[in-house]
Amino acid sequence: MSGPAPAVAAARRAVRDALTDLDAGDLVLVACSGGPDSLALAVATAFVAPRAGLRAGAVVVDHGLQAGSAHVADDAAAACRALGLTPVEVVRVTVGAAGGPEAAARDARYAALDAASRRHGAAAVLLGHTLDDQAETVLLGLARGSGARSLAGMPARRGALRRPLLGLRRADTVAVCAAAGVRPWDDPTNTPTPTPTDDPTDGTAPLRSRVRHRVLPVLEEVLGPGVAEALARTADGLREDADALDALAADLLARARTPEGHLDVVVLGGAAAAVRRRALRAAAVAAGSPAGALRREHVLGLDSLLVDWHGQGPLHLPGGLLGSRVCGRLRLHTPTPEEHQRWTLRTWATTSSGSC
Incomplete structure (x- = not known):
């Protein structure tokens, strides 16, 4: 049988x-x-x-x-x-x-x-979700210039989800x-509607569907079979790296956290850039900045408050969050209306040069 x-x-x-x-x-x-x-x-x-x-x-x-x-x-x-x-x-x-x-x-x-x-x-x-979905996720992340966590694709487990x-x-x-x-x-939206010019930017189907039916087949044609499997293997490897870096970043934040809830500039500044910037991103998200809107340029701006400090004013982050350096501490918080008025470049110089 x-x-x-x-x-x-x-x-x-x-x-x-x-x-x-x-x-x-x-x-x-x-x-x-x-x-x-x-x-x-x-x-x-x-x-x-x-x-x-x-x-x-x-x-x-x-x-x-x-x-x-x-x-x-x-x-x-x-x-x-x-x-x-x-x-x-x-x-x-x-x-x-x-x-x-x-x-x-x-x-x-x-x-x-x-x-x-x-x-x-x-x-x-x-x-x-299948291996094909994973490959599409990695390609989309590459096109957006995402970091290792996004390129790591979808985890096999996250909380109750498997x-x-x-x-x-x-x-x-x-x-x-x-x-x-x-x-x-x-699902009809999973197949892009052909256009007279076969325009790959045709928006009649979701972006993921266009990647599935137009981008991946071209890659298979040019690079040979096995592209989807290779992208999935890339996700697996990057997920291991991202998990390790996340653990190091969490440990760094724990050591840098002050009793007042701010972050010690010296502790953060002494860490490797990859760990430090990952920690800064995690701290900003935890403080209320939406992860989807927080871009690399925002993280680099926070990083400059640590390693390229020359008295610059506060940094405005997505979600109405403010990042500022005061008295050797990095503060991430939602400013009050009064603080909005006070945090101008002119008053910042006066405020930051005062006694700590």
Whole structure:
């Protein structure tokens, strides 16, 4: 008697490996859109979870961004129930505009998944991202000039979120669905609409979709097969480096933190630039500067308050945050209206030259 198809076996093994630390009776929820990746994840989880003594359900998030999205969500939920998953919940969300449509939809989706996880008491939420998604993430990060953390791509685990399929290709998930006899939904926004000039900047599909269908195929054609796997390996290596640097930066911040909650300039200034700047970014985000808006130029501006100090005034950061150096301390805070008026270049020179 033959075993399961190779793609099915690989998906089951990936899910099994992702759940080994859970206790018997724990609930895992599959985030299912009805597309081939998440539906294949639901198929594999429905097989693996009960054999591991776990309960498995699903959450379907309806973003309401396309006509008929409610019907698509209900179909995805029905497919999950047919696989034996329970509970299965459809959550309808309102997508804002902050950060652009893709980022806003992602934020709404993760907020809904987090709420569903807490509502049902789930031990883990499984996401259907594949190796192809990882490769696209790395390419997008490179195009934006992102740092090592962004180029490290999506982690296999972050909090309750787990991504078992990061080692599988998108073709594998399609094969899993075919073997299971389930029909995935084909999201029309995942295929860019051709233009008369085949303009690669055509905005009729999300940016990630254009990378998927136009950029990666060109790279494979020019550089040869294996580009996606190479990008995923790059993400793995950079994630190890980023984790190490994050740990060093956290230790540096702990040592630099003063009893008043400020940062000691001497302690920070004596660290290696890569660690120091990572620490400054983390401190700014912790103080209230939005991570997505905080760019390298802002971090370098903070760094200049440490290593290129010549009496310059405060630095304005995203989120209304102010970074200033006073009496050997770096302060990161939201200024009061009175401070807004006081922090001018002319009064700064007087203020900073006074007694500490």
